Amino acid sequence: xxxxxxxxxxxxxxxxxxxxxxxxxxxxxxxxxxxxxxxxxxxxxxxxxxxxxxxxxxxxxxxxxxxxxxxxxxxxxxxxxxxxxxxxxxxxxxxxxxxxxxxxxxxxxxxxxxxxxxxxxxxxxxxxxxxxxxxxxxxxxxxxxxxxxxxxxxxxxxxxxxxxxxxxxxxxxxxxxxxxxxxxxxxxxxxxxxxxxxxxxxxxxxxxxxxxxxxxxxxxxxxxxxxxxxxxxxxxxxxxxxxxxxxxxxxxxxxxxxxxxx
Numbered sequence: 001x002x003x004x005x006x007x008x009x010x011x012x013x014x015x016x017x018x019x020x021x022x023x024x025x026x027x028x029x030x031x032x033x034x035x036x037x038x039x040x041x042x043x044x045x046x047x048x049x050x051x052x053x054x055x056x057x058x059x060x061x062x063x064x065x066x067x068x069x070x071x072x073x074x075x076x077x078x079x080x081x082x083x084x085x086x087x088x089x090x091x092x093x094x095x096x097x098x099x100x101x102x103x104x105x106x107x108x109x110x111x112x113x114x115x116x117x118x119x120x121x122x123x124x125x126x127x128x129x130x131x132x133x134x135x136x137x138x139x140x141x142x143x144x145x146x147x148x149x150x151x152x153x154x155x156x157x158x159x160x161x162x163x164x165x166x167x168x169x170x171x172x173x174x175x176x177x178x179x180x181x182x183x184x185x186x187x188x189x190x191x192x193x194x195x196x197x198x199x200x201x202x203x204x205x206x207x208x209x210x211x212x213x214x215x216x217x218x219x220x221x222x223x224x225x226x227x228x229x230x231x232x233x234x235x236x237x238x239x240x241x242x243x244x245x246x247x248x249x250x251x252x253x254x255x256x257x258x259x260x261x262x
Contacts, residue, residue, distance in 0.1 A: 049120070050085040050093040056127050060100035063135040068108040069119035070160075071138055073145040076125035087120030126151075142177075149185055161195075178215075184208075196256075202249070209250045217253055219260045225249050229258050237262045 056079050064071065069087070076082055083104055085093050094105040106120045119141065126134075131150040136143060138157045145153065147166035155162055156173045164170065166183040170190075178195045181188075187206040190197060196215040202208075202222045210217055216234075227241045229251040239261040251258050 047086055047088065048084060049087045049090045050083065050095065052095065053080045053082045054097060054102060055079070056081050056130065058100060059097075059102050059132070061133040061135075062102035062104065062124075064104045064106075064122065064124065064137070066106045066120065066122055066136075066138045066141065068140045069106065069121045070141045071121075071136060071143045072123045073134075073136070073143075073148075074123065074125055075128040075146050075148075079127050080125075081127070081130075082125040084123045084125075085120055086122075092120050147183075149183075204247060204249065207248050207250075210252070212253045212256055214255045215253075216256045217251060217258045218262075219249075219251075222249065222261055223247075227251060227260050229260065231256070231258055234258065 059081055062081065081102065083095065085106055087093075087106075092107050094107070096103045104122070104124075106122055108120065121141075126148065128148065129150055130148055133152040133154070135154040136156070138160065140159045141157075142160045143155060143157055143162045145155070145164045145167070148168075149166045150168055153164070153167045153170040153172075155164075155170070157175065157177060159176045161177045162172055162174055162179045164172070164181045166185065167181070167188075168185045169187045170181070170184060172179055172181075172188070172190045174191070174195060175193045176195060179190060179192055179197045181190075181199045183201045183203070184199060185203055187204055188202070188208045188210070190210045192212045192215060194214045197210060197212055197217045199210075199219045200221065202219050204223060204225060210219070222240070224240075224242050224245060225247045226243050226245040227238050227249050229236050229238060231253045233255045234253055234257045236258045237260070238258070241261075249260075251260065
């Protein structure tokens with residue numbers, strides 16, 4: 001093969017590669033292909049892709065799963081449970097209501113090559129006197145829950161902050177992010193892998209636990225209980241600790257300070 005033929009073949013191959021790269025980048029930037037995308041997180045916070053209401057008396061409990069996006073649970077102005085999802089595609093939302101069980105599944109499209117993605121934010125409105133159970137499972141995004149002093153909350157998040165105003169019974173598990181709770185009125189089981197835990201008022205009537213791997217734990221005020229605290233690396237500061245109480249709060253921290261009633 002002559003040098004000239006080899007040069008022509010090289011130019012053709014390079015041209016094909018260049019054209020392929022241009023097509024790849026155009027599709028990725030515009031997001032027109034589900035195989036790949038580019039451009040970081042896109043928040044379609046004003047575009048409603050799902051909105052529906054359900055009579056609260058017909059709902060025995062509900063479960064919300066979200067792959068990417070913020071979750072807000074707030075009090076409703078009527079006796080209905082209302083779900084509003086903001087995003088890009090209606091196909092991302094799957095809602096089922098069978099025999100009183102309400103399930104909301106909000107997905108984020110998976111791409112083989114992912115340079116960015118858009119997120120779907122979810123807002124759920126619930127009557128303030130709601131006394132049943134609800135479960136929230138999230139992969140990415142902040143979770144903001146209002147005041148529900150009669151309900152049972154189970155909240156789990158992989159990455160993002162969790163904030164709760166008031167809860168009767170709450171189980172919270174977070175892998176990365178802070179946990180902030182204003183009021184716990186009966187019982188709590190809280191676990192955090194990486195992030196701070198802060199509770200303003202802990203008025204528990206049943207034994208409860210708070211655990212952290214990395215981050216500070218602070219409880220500003222508790223009821224008249226016994227606080228059993230252990231830390232591997234960090235300081236413990238506890239005031240008003242009643243060793244004769246029938247109710248025990250176990251607090252454990254691997255790396256970080258523990259402060260209770262301090």
